Amino acid sequence: MSIKIVFFDLDGTLVDNTTGKVPASTIQSIQTLHEKGIHVVVATGRSYFFAKSVGEQLGVNNFINCSGAYITLDGTEIYKDPIPTGDWDRLVQISSLRGDHLSCFGIEETFSNGLAAEVALPILNHIDCQVIPSRFPDNEVEYMGMCLFLDRGKIEDYAHVSDDLQFYHWGSEIPNAYNIERKGNNKARAVEQVLQHYQITPDEAMAFGDGGNDIEMLQMVKIGVAMGNARDSLKEKADFVTRTVDDDGIEYALQAFHIL
CATH class of the missing domain: 3.30.1240.10 (Hypothetical Protein, Haloacid Dehalogenase-like Hydrolase; Chain: A; domain 2)
Known part of the structure; x- marks a missing residue:
């Protein structure tokens, strides 16, 4: 399967909400994606200053923040829609x-x-x-x-x-x-903008999430993965339900689809 980009929610997906840390298996998985030339994007409801420390830990410089109100790719701002x-x-x-x-x-x-x-x-x-x-x-x-x-x-x-x-x-x-x-800003719309920027199709994209605001994002891409700790409403819409964030859920799903 030719996946060229993967979008990751932050809390409850990349970060274990209980420990506040990124699991070691996730860090290694992200590193492998980079080595394969696959784009990695953090897509979160949090602001940029909240997310950038996780990005630095993972070597990620692509962010969708505030659920799509602010987008930076390769460290460059490409979209901003502040509250009036x-x-x-x-x-x-x-x-x-x-x-x-x-x-x-x-x-x-x-x-x-x-x-x-x-x-x-x-x-x-x-x-x-x-x-x-x-x-x-x-x-x-x-x-x-x-x-x-x-x-x-x-x-x-x-x-x-x-x-x-x-x-x-x-x-x-x-x-x-x-x-x-x-209104109008959401992760799915932001994902669409990122795909257009990199000239990648939805069929070449994958996304991980655990919350209600991830539903549209998971439906926008070819493979939408719900974390094992995700809400039932998200699991019902996902293409695949992986293990929990603390049980190597990201690594497990990427291996299941032969991306790692």
Whole structure:
């Protein structure tokens, strides 16, 4: 099978969520893909500054960040679609009034309104967040995405902010957390842009994931692989279900399709 590019989700796919580390078998697998001349792309909902340390560990310099709002290939920015100034300004004001935590992700920096509720603390305690300025002219950072952690408010309080935004619920593990991004940006659309950039067809592509926001990406390529620890909704759509991330799942699938 002629696979020329492989896309990998980050959390729960490349990185073991329990240990926070990339398994040794995955590191070796990525190295082998590089040696075979196969492109490797990290496709994540996280911002660039979150993902680049994993990329450095794996020797990967291709990223889809904020679920497609920001794309860099071979270290060069090829796509950027920040949240409009007026939209994030209204989100900042509403979250402050409601007492909800809002984190705003630039390319290299994170800003927070400082209202970390209990649900946000375990996730944000290792993140260096600057305080969101009260007025836009004080802040020249472009926000690629946001995370909202509801404390006193409800998601309905935010739905009217803009028809241009989409809210992604994190799932049952963190019931009050949402990603906020521009409508139209998703991993599948980003994968399509990357394939066009490298002049590779979907039939020459493979993707790995574990979350609900990976479904479209897995369906975009020839071989969509769900991790053994993936949500059932993703496993049902995948072409192949591999082992869990901590049980050498990436290596197992690449060997099963004779790519390694």
